[in-house]
Amino acid sequence: MSKKNVTIITGFLGAGKTTLLNNILEQGGDEKIAVVINEYGEVGIDGQLVVETADTIVELNNGCICCTVRGDLVAAIGELVSSGRPIDRLIVETSGLADPAPVIQSFVLDDVLKSHVRLDAIVTVVDARHFRGQVAKDEAREQVAFADVLLINKTDLEDAASLDATEREIRRLNPLAAIHRIRDGAASRAAVLDIGAFDLKNLLAIEPDLLGDHAHEHADDIACVALTIAEPLSPDLFNRWFARFQQARGRDLLRMKGVLSFEGENRRYVFHGVHMTADGRPGRPWGAGEIRVSQIVFIGRHLDAAEIGDGVAACRSLPAQAA
Numbered sequence: 001m002s003k004k005n006v007t008i009i010t011g012f013l014g015a016g017k018t019t020l021l022n023n024i025l026e027q028g029g030d031e032k033i034a035v036v037i038n039e040y041g042e043v044g045i046d047g048q049l050v051v052e053t054a055d056t057i058v059e060l061n062n063g064c065i066c067c068t069v070r071g072d073l074v075a076a077i078g079e080l081v082s083s084g085r086p087i088d089r090l091i092v093e094t095s096g097l098a099d100p101a102p103v104i105q106s107f108v109l110d111d112v113l114k115s116h117v118r119l120d121a122i123v124t125v126v127d128a129r130h131f132r133g134q135v136a137k138d139e140a141r142e143q144v145a146f147a148d149v150l151l152i153n154k155t156d157l158e159d160a161a162s163l164d165a166t167e168r169e170i171r172r173l174n175p176l177a178a179i180h181r182i183r184d185g186a187a188s189r190a191a192v193l194d195i196g197a198f199d200l201k202n203l204l205a206i207e208p209d210l211l212g213d214h215a216h217e218h219a220d221d222i223a224c225v226a227l228t229i230a231e232p233l234s235p236d237l238f239n240r241w242f243a244r245f246q247q248a249r250g251r252d253l254l255r256m257k258g259v260l261s262f263e264g265e266n267r268r269y270v271f272h273g274v275h276m277t278a279d280g281r282p283g284r285p286w287g288a289g290e291i292r293v294s295q296i297v298f299i300g301r302h303l304d305a306a307e308i309g310d311g312v313a314a315c316r317s318l319p320a321q322a323a
């Protein structure tokens, strides 16, 4: 049985991993691609945002694949490849806070994974706007250091001098990887798939301890607040609350994302934010009989779960307000 190629997409919170993944899936033609998505918060948002061309989507939430759900990653891939399902390749999207080393380690050390899949490349998405502010974080540096391919995304948000400075910074951390500048995750398949770039020898030169015992500690000042709200939200109330909240807390907010059920709206509303940048747009329609709930995740420092919970709860479109 031939081994399936696995591509790991990593990159810091909000860099554009899911946007890249969707681009690759849309260029996929008839290929059967299985996707494993890991998110930090216990509410999975990305699974709803991945285009429907993925053959199989496995979501690993409630922890990071580099530590708490690492066993789940091995089990999920083992199950995918032994299920008899026709799968041509696998793509793993890590959480934005993942340390790539333990994830790579699973592919190198686990017997089942080793016999069924071949790690093709680590593709790291870099946020052109925020990377130089993120580089103090161990995870952001390691994601760049371990990359075989580095994609500087969001090039529309920065000028040439700033992009050059970011490129110099990532080149310092990783002298070998191919670097491409992209916008909206639009990398060609040839730049990221089947490049046979994964080279354990190079990685061992960067991190000799790669195959050693790894217990990854996430910076403990970063926390996640995940909310699920059953009642529809008022778009006006939510937008006003969110603008105030972001204004007040933007510096501490690393990432927000949500799939919202707005009053009177037949489509999901998808919103994203990284620090002070945010955008939102209508997404897929709700299916007939589908339970409409809003799910929102906030990741940042010093987050007050009660403040956020109360703030969002006050945006519910309750019957008295809906009139």
Ligand SMILES: Nc1nc2c(ncn2[C@@H]2O[C@H](COP(=O)(O)OP(=O)(O)OP(=O)(O)O)[C@@H](O)[C@H]2O)c(=O)[nH]1
Binding pocket: 011, 012, 013, 014, 015, 016, 017, 018, 019, 020, 046, 095, 096, 153, 154, 155, 156, 157, 182, 183, 184, 185, 255, 257, 271, 272, 273, 279
């Ligand atoms: N301006 C601009 N925005 C972008 C670009 N690429 C992605 N975005 C936006 O950035 C936000 C985050 O993109 P995602 O693809 O969800 O990022 P991610 O890395 O998967 O996020 P996490 O999984 O939460 O870490 C979304 O609002 C995207 O629409 C780009 O090239 N330019």
